[in-house]
Amino acid sequence: MRKKQIKNLLMILAIAVWILWLGAAAFQFQFAAKRLTTIRLHTDPSTVKIYLNGKQPFGRNYIKTPRDLTVPPGEHTLRLSREGYVPLKINIDATIGSVFEVDPTFEADPKATFGSLTVETAVDDEPLIVRINNGLIEGRAPLSGDDLILDRAHTIEVVKGDKTVSRCRFRFEEGTDAQAVTIRKTRGGNYRVTSCKRLR
Numbered sequence: 001m002r003k004k005q006i007k008n009l010l011m012i013l014a015i016a017v018w019i020l021w022l023g024a025a026a027f028q029f030q031f032a033a034k035r036l037t038t039i040r041l042h043t044d045p046s047t048v049k050i051y052l053n054g055k056q057p058f059g060r061n062y063i064k065t066p067r068d069l070t071v072p073p074g075e076h077t078l079r080l081s082r083e084g085y086v087p088l089k090i091n092i093d094a095t096i097g098s099v100f101e102v103d104p105t106f107e108a109d110p111k112a113t114f115g116s117l118t119v120e121t122a123v124d125d126e127p128l129i130v131r132i133n134n135g136l137i138e139g140r141a142p143l144s145g146d147d148l149i150l151d152r153a154h155t156i157e158v159v160k161g162d163k164t165v166s167r168c169r170f171r172f173e174e175g176t177d178a179q180a181v182t183i184r185k186t187r188g189g190n191y192r193v194t195s196c197k198r199l200r
Contacts, residue, residue, distance in 0.1 A: 037094035039069040043080060044105040045147065047136055051079040062135035078102065083136060084112035084149045108147075115172045116146040118180040119156065119193070128183060128191075129159040141183055150177060155199070158183055158191050168196035 041050070047062040052069065053076055062082070069078075073094050081087040085106040092100055108114070119130045121141040130143045133154055137145035141158075148154055150172050158166040170193070172179055182194045192198070 035096050036070045036072060037092075037097070038099045039071060039076075039078065039092060039094075040066065040099055040101050041069060041078075041080075042066040042101075042103040044103075045082060045085075047138070048080045048082050048106075051077075051081070053077055060134060062133070062138075064135075064138075080104065080106075082106055083133065083152075084109055084114060084147060113150045113177070114147045115150040115177040115179070116144065117148050117154070117170070117172075117178075118142065118144045119183065120180055121183040123183055123185045123191070126160060126185075128165075130183075131157040131159060148172075156181070156193055156196055158193065160191075166191040166193060167199045168193050169199055170196045 043065045046065050048065065049060070050056065050058055050063055050067075050069075052071070057069070071092070071094050073096050076092045076094055078090045078092055079087060080090070086109055088104050088106065090102055090104070092102075094100065117132070119132075119141055121128055128141045129138065130141045131138045132143075132145060132148070137143065137148070152171075154170045156166075156168050156170050157164050166183070170181065173195075179195070181196055184192050184194065186192060
């Protein structure tokens with residue numbers, strides 16, 4: 001009988017230790033989460049490239065804001081850029097558990113001249129997403145953007161579902177600052193954008 005009581009007592013003790021360990025791990029996780037600082041980013045225009053401490057946490061693509069970033073306590077440098085606009089640099093001294101609001105408005109680069117591009121679609125029965133310059137302008141076709149640099153080539157991607165079905169290079173015609181292109185579907189089932197040089 002005594003062996004059975006000792007065995008039961010050891011079992012209860014093991015369960016209690018396990019519960020305490022789980023509780024400590026959960027507390028440590030919550031404590032670690034509270035130690036991070038949140039950078040709440042809301043820019044105008046709303047799509048930007050983000051550099052945090054010299055690195056691009058989202059790769060080379062443009063990111064739509066508002067967006068929250070989490071960083072550990074300490075000093076951080078946030079750099080924001082967008083084609084045709086003056087880049088912004090913001091120094092952040094992050095304290096434990098704080099929220100740092102960043103809501104800058106970009107100023108146009110005085111050297112940049114902007115044009116307006118409209119991407120129309122002749123493929124009405126299929127939802128197509130248009131992505132210009134890695135997400136500088138992105139949305140469902142038809143789509144318009146009015147701050148594309150005139151004297152520069154622009155990449156247009158047409159996305160169906162999660163697959164890029166067309167990719168091309170576009171330049172504004174000389175002497176114009178507004179232009180429209182159209183997504184068309186060929187007889188072979190491929191997608192083409194008019195006035196746009198196809199990229200492989």
